[in-house]
Amino acid sequence: MVYNCMIKCQVCGAVTRVRLQVGFQQKHPIVVVCGRCGTSLNGRVAISQTHTGLSFKFENADVIPGMNESDYVVECSGEFTVRKFRRDDEDKVDLSPFMRNMSRMGSERYDEYCQTISKLNNFSEQWAKYKRIIDLFDKNDRTYLLNEIWKILPKEQFPCRNEFEIARAIHMIEVIYFIEPLRPEIITDLELSTSVMKLDHQQMDLFIDFLNSHEGYSLKELRSSVYKIYDEFVSAYPYLVPAISLQYCDESSIDFECEGTTTSSFDSVKQFSLDAYETLGNLLIIPIGLNNIFLRKDYSECAEKDSQSITLDDFIKKTKAVRFHYCDKCEKYTGVLNVTVNQKLRNAIGHNDAFYDCLTQEIAYVPDPKNRSKKEKTYLLEFENEAVHLFQAITVISEYLYRIGEIDMIKNGHVPLPLEQDLTPFKKISRNAPCPCGSGLKYKRCHGKG
Helix, strand or coil: CEEEEEEEECCCCCEEEEEEECCCCCEEEECCECCCCCCECCEEEEECCCCCCEEEEECCEEECCCCCCCCEEEEEECCCCEECCEECCCCCCCCCHHHHHHHHHHHHHHHHHHHHHHHHHHHHHCHHHHHHHHHHHHCCCCCCHHHHHHHHCCCCCCCCCCHHHHHHHHHHHHHHHHHHHHCCHHHHCCHHHHHHHHCCHHHHHHHHHHHHCCCCCCHHHHHHHHHHHHHHHHHHHHHHHHHHHHHHCCHHHCCCCCEECCCCCHHHHHHHHHHHHHHHHHHCHHHHHHHHHHHHCCCCECCCECCECCEHHHHHHCCHHHHHHHCCCCCHHHHCCCCCCCHHHHHHHHCCCEEEECCCCEEEECCCCCCCCCCEEEEHHHHHHHHHHHHHHHHHHHHHHHHHHHHHHHHCCCCCCCCCCCCCCCCCCCCCCECCCCCCCEHHHCCCCC
């Protein structure tokens, strides 16, 4: 259903027709400007679930009931891409955002999209109680942690009797609420993540020691950075919903010049995108190291670039921009990340050389500060699409991190206990027992070496 609402700019008096596609988002932001004077008319819409009706709130504009004529028209949707702002043309008939996007997605992909957004909606509404669990775990505060876990996860399945089981419970929150909605193939096909457990054990131990000996790159510090960006994503999520929809249709079918979003602006998503880029730039050391072990049999030996070989120590010293050059799509643990980064735009943002047009949603930027006469452009939806992919890549690396953490815990003698067993935490593994990593070797010949 499309609902029409007339709003009048309090500055210049221009009337804008807001054509709202009523969808399954109960509430969402509306980001629009006056076509005449450029004043922000941003607002919010709430859809009642108990009775028929909508409520609007706009800044710098008044809702004018009963008016039929307008100067401008803007198509709005909380779930889909929309036609950009234009002068009102009564003779022009457009398909609704739902109809356009449904035809591009197909019924199956549309259903998948709806399920994803439903999961993310439910999770974002409950985020506070999940965040406090993660915060307690991150701070190593066990006083209240277990009771908080058992409020949302069944104690029978997550008894949390040692550090291994506690980590498993925390990881389950990540799986259910981040990884499964945004990168479900990582969960449906566990081969990629479980293969981490089968890599050369000696090299994995050396890799873990390397990480823990470098400030900012310890397993705990990297996990903390993931938890921080999770929190930022939940805050940015309402702005990014239409951008997420792009992944459920052929992106070649999207004309970014004509289609945009009315849930966000450049300023509302810019910081999240920058932080996701920085976080991923640090986390890249994980899949790079795994690639080194898998392909080159040495955690420290990175792939050659420009006929130069570097070590993992050298990699850490590289800038974020250079690190992304080592994110090889042809290598196992980086190839699945599916990341493309507009480095020139990142650099321009850092130098305040990016300029946003609210009406066209065009981002103009100076790619080379030494030649300011030359500008390039992209669009808000493209920028947001890149940000979503950056975050999705972080969720994949979080899965790698969890598996590496399992190896580290097993090495230190922690193991999930049988449910019927009521033993003290931190019980040591017998040296002749099968290694819990699933290798088939005895513990003393596997992670118990030395």
